[in-house]
Amino acid sequence: MTRLNLEKNGVEIIKINKNIRSLIVKDIKKNISKKLKLDKNTNFNKISKYLKDIDDLTFNRLFGKVTARYLSPIVTTKINSYINKFKLNRKFKKVFLHQMTPSDLKENKELKKNYYCVFYRVVRKKKKDTSFVHRDCDFWKLHSKNKSLAPTIPGRYTKRIKLWFPIYGCVPQNSLNFFNYSHVHKIKWKYKSIKGFYKPEIDKSYAKKNKKNVIMPFKNFRSDVALFDDACVHFAPQNISTDLRVSCELTAMVLE
Numbered sequence: 001m002t003r004l005n006l007e008k009n010g011v012e013i014i015k016i017n018k019n020i021r022s023l024i025v026k027d028i029k030k031n032i033s034k035k036l037k038l039d040k041n042t043n044f045n046k047i048s049k050y051l052k053d054i055d056d057l058t059f060n061r062l063f064g065k066v067t068a069r070y071l072s073p074i075v076t077t078k079i080n081s082y083i084n085k086f087k088l089n090r091k092f093k094k095v096f097l098h099q100m101t102p103s104d105l106k107e108n109k110e111l112k113k114n115y116y117c118v119f120y121r122v123v124r125k126k127k128k129d130t131s132f133v134h135r136d137c138d139f140w141k142l143h144s145k146n147k148s149l150a151p152t153i154p155g156r157y158t159k160r161i162k163l164w165f166p167i168y169g170c171v172p173q174n175s176l177n178f179f180n181y182s183h184v185h186k187i188k189w190k191y192k193s194i195k196g197f198y199k200p201e202i203d204k205s206y207a208k209k210n211k212k213n214v215i216m217p218f219k220n221f222r223s224d225v226a227l228f229d230d231a232c233v234h235f236a237p238q239n240i241s242t243d244l245r246v247s248c249e250l251t252a253m254v255l256e
Contacts, residue, residue, distance in 0.1 A: 004217055006090075006161070010183030010232035013217050014089065016165065016225045020082050024248050025167060027075045028120045035062045044168040048244035051124060059124070067108040069119045071248070076116035083163075083252055088227065094255040099152040106148070113152060120167065123174070123236070123245040130174075130238055133207050135182075136162055136230040136251065138189055138200030157253035164226040164249045169242035172216050176226055176247075180213040182233035202233060 004012040033042045036050055051059070063069060070076075080097045087095050097116040104111055123129040140160065143149035164176055188203040218224045228234065230251065239245045 004215075006227060006229060009178075009180050011178045011180075011215075011217060011226060011228035011234075013219070013224045014227050015223050017082060018223075020079060021165070021223075023075050023078060024071065024118075024120075024165060027071045028167060028246060028248065031069070031071070031120070032122070035068075044244070044246065048169065048242075051122070052243055056127075063122050065107060066119050067104050067111065069121065070104075070108075070111065070115065071118045071120065073112070073115045076118045079118055079250070080116050088161075088252070092254050092256060094155065094157075095252050096155055096157075097250060098253055099154060101143075101151045102148045104151075117151065118248065118250040120246060120248045123239045123247075125239055125241075125243050128238070130236040131234075132199075133202045133233060133235040134200055135187070135189070135202065135233050136160070140230070142191065142198060142200060153253060155253065156255060158256045159254045160230040161252050161254055162226075162228050162230050162249060163252060164228070165247060166218060166221040166224065167248055168246040169239075169244045170218070170221045170247065171241050172218065173241040174237060174239040174245050175216060175218055175221070176234055176236050177214050177216050178226075178228060179207075179210055179233040180215050182210070182213070183229040183231040185210075185233075187233065206233070 006012045029042065029044065029047070030040050032047055033040050036047070038047070038050065076097065083095045083097070097118065099117060100111055100113055100115055105113060137160070143151075166175055185206075187206050189200050191198045192201040217226060
C-alpha cells in the first residue's frame with residue numbers, strides 16, 4: 001500500500017498509543033453498558049448480541065444523538081493532553097480539542113461547558129446507521145451561522161483535522177472510505193433537511209466522477225487511526241459484515 005500523506009492525499013494512517021486506545025475502549029463499553037443496564041464489564045460480543053434484538057425506536061433514543069455518546073471528561077482530558085503533547089508527531093505548534101456547544105448543554109444536562117468533545121458511534125448490521133458522503137468542514141460552516149451549534153474553542157487555530165478510531169467489529173467492508181485528494185477539490189454542495197435537521201450534501205455527480213479515487217486505508221484495525229483533513233470527502237458504507245461496528249471520533253484544532 002502506498003503511504004498516504006495528510007497534505008497530499010487529505011488522509012493518512014497513524015498508530016495510536018495502546019494505553020489511550022484502552023482508555024477509549026473501556027469508556028465506550030462502560031457508557032453503552034450503563035445505557036443498556038448491563039454490567040460495566042460486559043464485553044462487546046455480549047453488547048452486540050443484545051443490540052441485535054433492540055427495536056429501532058429504543059436504539060435511536062439511546063444512541064441517536066451525539067450528546068448521548070460523548071466519552072467521559074476524565075478520558076477526554078487525557079486524550080486532549082496526549083494529542084497536544086505529541087502534536088500528532090507533526091510540526092504543529094499546538095493541537096487541542098474543542099468543547100461543548102450551547103445545544104449540547106441544553107440536550108444533556110450531565111454535560112459541562114468545559115468538557116472536551118470525543119464521541120463514539122455504534123452501527124448495527126443492515127441498518128441505516130451509517131453516514132452519507134460528506135465533508136466535516138461543511139458542518140462547521142453551517143454551525144458557524146447558529147450560535148447554539150457553535151462549540152467553545154479554547155484557543156487560536158489555523159486548521160481542523162479529524163481522527164477516526166476503529167474500536168470493534170471494523171473490517172474493510174464497513175469502515176471509512178475516503179476520496180483521495182478531495183481536500184483540495186472545489187466541490188458543490190447544499191444543505192438537506194433530514195428529520196428536521198439541516199445537513200450538508202455533496203453534489204452526487206462528484207461521487208460518480210471520482211469513484212476511482214475512493215480508498216479504504218486501514219490495514220490493522222487494532223492500532224490504525226485515520227487522520228484526515230476536515231475538507232476530505234468521506235463516507236461509511238452500510239454495515240453488512242458484522243453484527244455491530246463501534247468507532248470513535250474527534251475533531252482536533254491545529255495551530256500550525
